[in-house]
Amino acid sequence: MQLVLEKRAERSGTIALVSPLIAIGLTILTMVILFAILGKNPLLALHAYFIAPLTDGYSLQEIAVKATPLVMIAIGLSLCYLANAWNIGAEGQFLIGAVAGSWIAVKTQGTDAGAWVLPAMLVLAAAAGALYALIPAICKVKFGASEILTSLMLVYVADLFLDYLVRGPWRDPHGFNFPTTAEFDPVATVPLLIEGGRLHLGSIIALLVVAAAAILLGRTIKGFEIRVVGAAPRAARFGGFNANQLIILTFAVSGALAGLAGIIEVAGPIGHLQPGISPGYGFTAIIVAFLGRLNPFGILIAGLFLALTFIGGEQAQIAMKIPLDVTKVFQGILLFYVLACDSLILYRFKLVFPNRQVTRGAG
Amino acid sequence: MELVEAIILAVLAASTPLLIAATGELVAERSGVLNLGVEGMMIVGAACGFAGAWLTGSILVGALFGIIAGTLMSLVFALMALGLAVNQVATGLALTILGIGLSGLIGAGFVGERITPAVHLYIPVLTDIPLIGRVLFGEDGFIYFSVALIVGVWWFLYRTRAGLILRACGDNHVSAHALGYPVLRIRTFAVMFGGACAGLAGAYLPLAYTPFFIPGMTAGRGWIALALVVFSSWRPGRLVVGAYLFGAVTILQLHAQGWGVGIPSQFMSALPYLATVIVLVLLSRARTGGSTAPAALGTVFVSDR
Numbered sequence: 001m002q003l004v005l006e007k008r009a010e011r012s013g014t015i016a017l018v019s020p021l022i023a024i025g026l027t028i029l030t031m032v033i034l035f036a037i038l039g040k041n042p043l044l045a046l047h048a049y050f051i052a053p054l055t056d057g058y059s060l061q062e063i064a065v066k067a068t069p070l071v072m073i074a075i076g077l078s079l080c081y082l083a084n085a086w087n088i089g090a091e092g093q094f095l096i097g098a099v100a101g102s103w104i105a106v107k108t109q110g111t112d113a114g115a116w117v118l119p120a121m122l123v124l125a126a127a128a129g130a131l132y133a134l135i136p137a138i139c140k141v142k143f144g145a146s147e148i149l150t151s152l153m154l155v156y157v158a159d160l161f162l163d164y165l166v167r168g169p170w171r172d173p174h175g176f177n178f179p180t181t182a183e184f185d186p187v188a189t190v191p192l193l194i195e196g197g198r199l200h201l202g203s204i205i206a207l208l209v210v211a212a213a214a215i216l217l218g219r220t221i222k223g224f225e226i227r228v229v230g231a232a233p234r235a236a237r238f239g240g241f242n243a244n245q246l247i248i249l250t251f252a253v254s255g256a257l258a259g260l261a262g263i264i265e266v267a268g269p270i271g272h273l274q275p276g277i278s279p280g281y282g283f284t285a286i287i288v289a290f291l292g293r294l295n296p297f298g299i300l301i302a303g304l305f306l307a308l309t310f311i312g313g314e315q316a317q318i319a320m321k322i323p324l325d326v327t328k329v330f331q332g333i334l335l336f337y338v339l340a341c342d343s344l345i346l347y348r349f350k351l352v353f354p355n356r357q358v359t360r361g362a363g
Numbered sequence: 364m365e366l367v368e369a370i371i372l373a374v375l376a377a378s379t380p381l382l383i384a385a386t387g388e389l390v391a392e393r394s395g396v397l398n399l400g401v402e403g404m405m406i407v408g409a410a411c412g413f414a415g416a417w418l419t420g421s422i423l424v425g426a427l428f429g430i431i432a433g434t435l436m437s438l439v440f441a442l443m444a445l446g447l448a449v450n451q452v453a454t455g456l457a458l459t460i461l462g463i464g465l466s467g468l469i470g471a472g473f474v475g476e477r478i479t480p481a482v483h484l485y486i487p488v489l490t491d492i493p494l495i496g497r498v499l500f501g502e503d504g505f506i507y508f509s510v511a512l513i514v515g516v517w518w519f520l521y522r523t524r525a526g527l528i529l530r531a532c533g534d535n536h537v538s539a540h541a542l543g544y545p546v547l548r549i550r551t552f553a554v555m556f557g558g559a560c561a562g563l564a565g566a567y568l569p570l571a572y573t574p575f576f577i578p579g580m581t582a583g584r585g586w587i588a589l590a591l592v593v594f595s596s597w598r599p600g601r602l603v604v605g606a607y608l609f610g611a612v613t614i615l616q617l618h619a620q621g622w623g624v625g626i627p628s629q630f631m632s633a634l635p636y637l638a639t640v641i642v643l644v645l646l647s648r649a650r651t652g653g654s655t656a657p658a659a660l661g662t663v664f665v666s667d668r
């Protein structure tokens with residue numbers, strides 16, 4: 001007797017709808033076990049992770065702030081993944097965007113530069129992120145080099161480059177030798193939405209990005225091409241769609257969004273450039289993209305949920321001394337369950353009783 | 364002279380984790396499975412390996428812990444990618460994300476602790492031969508094992524029937540299945556072998572390379588190992604060359620930092636990663652006459668009995 005997969009005649013719509021919820025449920029169940037192993041009260045831990053952050057205004061704002069880069073990056077990645085282009089270097093594009101935008105902020109520091117500074121920073125960051133993402137895309141299209149490996153290698157390069165800048169030429173001379181630039185001038189800072197709060201303009205930009213992606217995928221021919229190239233490459237070729245051109249396009253867009261997210265994070269909540277500006281947003285965004293089923297609105301919800309785990313993880317660390325790494329374990333397990341549940345949309349389990357002679361003979 | 368010897372020793376030590384991890388991944392990929400989770404399996408192997416050695420005081424137990432941890436991680440991958448036919452790229456990424464979290468959790472209690480690193484072989488007379496003595500007869504056990512491993516894998520793949528069947532699964536799983544070979548079972552074993560190697564390669568870092576554990580100490584070596592498999596065109600012989608070349612780049616940039624050549628250290632540290640990108644581009648470009656990759660690499664197989 002054996003348990004095997006069998007392809008369904010058509011995708012199961014019901015499972016497609018509930019599978020992210022099942023995945024979250026299974027993840028929480030697994031976390032309960034993990035908390036118990038760590039010797040923490042699972043109910044208190046779950047409360048700290050998922051309920052406590054929702055109960056005060058400051059944490060709610062903080063969730064939106066954390067969700068902003070996650071959603072922006074994940075929207076870009078979803079375009080890549082839909083087109084079957086594997087950009088996993090968003091973390092690097094995020095850092096390069098932050099560096100490029102900060103360049104303007106650092107150079108205009110203390111001058112009487114006007115209101116053009118922030119828009120220029122945003123544009124330059126998006127352009128730099130796009131260019132940085134184009135490196136693996138072009139290596140893929142022109143030379144056939146695996147975009148997975150090249151885009152990931154460039155994360156380390158970007159990280160080291162940022163490190164060099166803040167320890168070298170851009171270091172704040174009055175910063176007590178800490179590796180950081182000086183605080184950005186007000187004209188180089190993303191404005192807050194609520195005076196004295198945490199919510200900033202970036203969250204509005206993220207919402208606009210979600211809307212734009214929804215229109216692109218649902219209402220335009222380009223969006224249709226992206227989905228066809230990924231889902232049915234042969235049909236796309238017969239349709240005359242240029243897969244290489246779409247790899248370039250989706251990488252450039254996702255790089256631009258990651259770069260934009262990078263400068264918004266630096267010029268917004270952080271206020272200066274320093275190492276460790278990202279707790280792995282570029283990688284967590286991969287989970288956001290899949291949990292959101294590569295759908296713009298799904299990604300918005302998934303981004304808020306994963307932001308909740310970041311904030312909840314911090315609160316659980318403060319309140320119950322639960323290590324921050326638990327959040328990463330949580331995110332990894334979640335991605336596993338999401339992928340596993342998604343498999344059941346296309347396949348179902350079947351018990352078979354194989355007869356060796358027959359299967360061998362008939363193949 | 365002593366400097367040359369020191370550099371060769373350092374290159375061998377830096378190459379060994381790459382070689383071991385890439386050897387395992389080569390076998391998995393030859394069976395048709397692309398496991399991108401090497402980095403995740405390595406880092407968990409590093410944490411568990413250090414934990415094992417610290418708790419028991421034995422390097423061998425540490426290495427075993429690393430192997431077991433890597434194998435368990437690879438079983439999670441096999442369950443997903445082979446059992447549930449999930450996209451292998453996404454599953455591999457998930458494995459890496461999970462591995463980084465798990466290793467932080469497991470290793471948290473051991474940060475700052477030290478162990479006695481793996482002893483180096485010493486044969487009176489032989490090890491004392493100038494220049495080549497220590498290189499050939501004065502290494503730690505892992506290095507000899509890594510050489511034996513790659514020779515063994517070469518012999519298995521090209522000189523045994525089982526190796527031929529494994530390669531057949533990687534090139535055409537439909538035909539292999541039609542001939543009656545259990546494709547998924549063979550692939551599961553190949554993935555487990557890859558996991559065991561990745562776990563051991565990870566464990567090498569805190570057990571022999573540096574005698575302590577720091578979070579994230581694999582620093583992308585798992586990804587470089589994946590690139591090395593591409594570099595090798597899936598051939599064990601070229602894998603050895605590639606691994607030692609990369610080890611040499613790593614060590615040379617470290618020495619160059621020490622000599623103070625005037626280039627910022629971060630640029631030198633970026634060299635191995637940039638070299639990986641450049642090598643991937645050059646090799647892929649040279650291979651326009653058709654890919655040497657296993658034909659079924661990364662594709663989903665669901666039997667249609």
